[in-house]
Amino acid sequence: xxxxxxxxxxxxxxxxxxxxxxxxxxxxxxxxxxxxxxxxxxxxxxxxxxx
Numbered sequence: 305x306x307x308x309x310x311x312x313x314x315x316x317x318x319x320x321x322x323x324x325x326x327x328x329x330x331x332x333x334x335x336x337x338x339x340x341x342x343x344x345x346x347x348x349x350x351x352x353x354x355x
Contacts, residue, residue, distance in 0.1 A: 307353030321350045
């Protein structure tokens, strides 16, 4: 989906796909989910491997 091979992505952090300026947003979402909160709709941007 993002252009990475399984070897390039498996075992690595999801942060690899998230633009640096959005890392805090991901932390906030994960904290909400861990506390049991529900997220109804979420749009985001991810990094695609350019070849």
